[in-house]
Amino acid sequence: MYVPAPPTGVLWGRLPTRSTPPVAVVDSGAVVTIDTISHEGVLEDQGQDPLGYFTGLGVAPGDVLSDAVEVARRTPHDGPGPHVVTGPIAVRGAEPGHVLAIDVLDLQLRVPYGVVSNRHGKGALPGEYPEAWESRADLRRWFNAGGEISVFTPARPGPGGLVGALPAGQGEVTFPLAPFLGIMGVARDTDALVDSVPPTDAGGNLDINELGVGSRLYLPVRVPGAMAFAGDPHMAQGDGEVALTAMEGSLRATLRLTSIPPGGPAPRAAFAAPFAETPTHWLPIGLSDPDGAEGGGNRTELDLAMKDAVRRAMAFLVQDRGMAEPVAYAYLSxxxxxxxSQVVDRTTGVHGLIRKADFGVA
Incomplete structure (x- = not known):
């Protein structure tokens, strides 16, 4: 099934809840191809005009997404977050107490560019940047019309695959692209507005760069149908995401959505909190505030996220791998x-990496 991203098929700044009508309904195990739209170029501080914004940076008009243009014009920005989210998609048979497994099968760039932004009061160093640059005439090229920093980043072929390119002195620096979806989640069991920024126990803005092609994310189902959604597409992101954003750029994602009942083929730890795996690692996920209510990326938040990640890792090793608690703790150390994962989404994230090969799992 193909799920496009028209103005009526996305939410802007908020996430689906139990009362949000689905844009599509699929069977468990279905493969869906989802168009996602980056919020960069759509946001008000960039003029809420993707066509004008990107062509002003030298992008050909044909390389500006028509659905992004229409979303900027017609979709209400009625949530506190910046993200454009596609969905929700209801999965038949998914019920509270189940786990929804999201397999990332393919991620394709929809545009040959991205944007990395730093905005006032946000990022790892709020109050320092971009304030320190405001009087610097030599840096004005990177301030957008709203007074925030937006660094346009072309994507192009490199020796080992696609790379992002940024100026560095008289030359440039390139880095490999590694696309993933910053947001994958299921609806929370509430009718209250859910901000798109802080990740929660239902997933959302996890910003874990390991969740590329070949990964699987497990999410505890909270409402009938699970009501899955995706957004915040990233072309590349370093751990921490310190400026505020990754290299943000629209992606076409192919995902498999599978509802797993209790006792089914999912780690027991995944029925209590988000959990992920790649072909080589298991990823227990820790959040400083799983309810997504507070947080600010400070040391206390990082400590809380680290403790949560270690507790999730301990639960996995004891419950799913049969290790004695003292041995599990020793192994993790x-x-x-x-x-x-990130320190910029109010709720801070830390994820563990447990090698499957250590347990004889190919």
Missing amino acids: AAADFQV
Whole structure:
């Protein structure tokens, strides 16, 4: 099934809830191809005019997405977040107590460019940047019309695949593209408005760069049909996402959506909180505030997210791998890595990386 992103098929700044009507209904195990739209170029501080914004940066008019233009014109920005989210998609048979498995089968760039932004009061160093640059005439080229920083980043073929390119002195710096969806989630069991920014126990804006092609994200189902959604497409992101955004750029995602009942083929740890895996690793996911209500990316938030990630990792090793608690704790200290997913979404994220090969899993 193909799910486009017309103005009536997306939400802007908020996430689906139990009362949001689905844009599509699929069977469990269905493969869906979803168009996602980056909020960069659509936002008000960039003129809410993707065509004018990107052509002003040298992009050919034919390389500006018509659905992004229409969303900017016709979709109400009626949530506090910046993100454009496609969905929700109802999955037949998914019920509270199940887990929804989202397999990422393919991610294709819809445009040959992205944007990396830093906005006032946000990022890892709020109050320092971009304020320190405001009087610098030599840096004005990177301030957008709303006074925020937006760094246009072309994508092009490189020696080992697609790369992003940024100016560096008299030359440039390039880095490999590794597309993933910053937002994948299921609806929370509420009728209240759900901000698109903080990730929660229902997924959402997790910003975990390991969730590229070949990964699987498990999410506890909260409402009938699960009501899955996707957005915040990224072309590349470093752990931490320190400026505020990744290299944001629209993607076409092909996903498999599978509802797994209790006792089914999913880690037991996944029935309590988001959990992911790649072909090589299991990823317990820690959040400083799973309810998504507070948070600010400070040291306390990072400590809370780290503790949550370690507890999730412990639960997985004990419940799913049969390890004794002291041995599991020792293994995590000796052999597992914990990475900062992001520190910029109010609710801070840390994810663990547990090698499957250590357990003889190919």
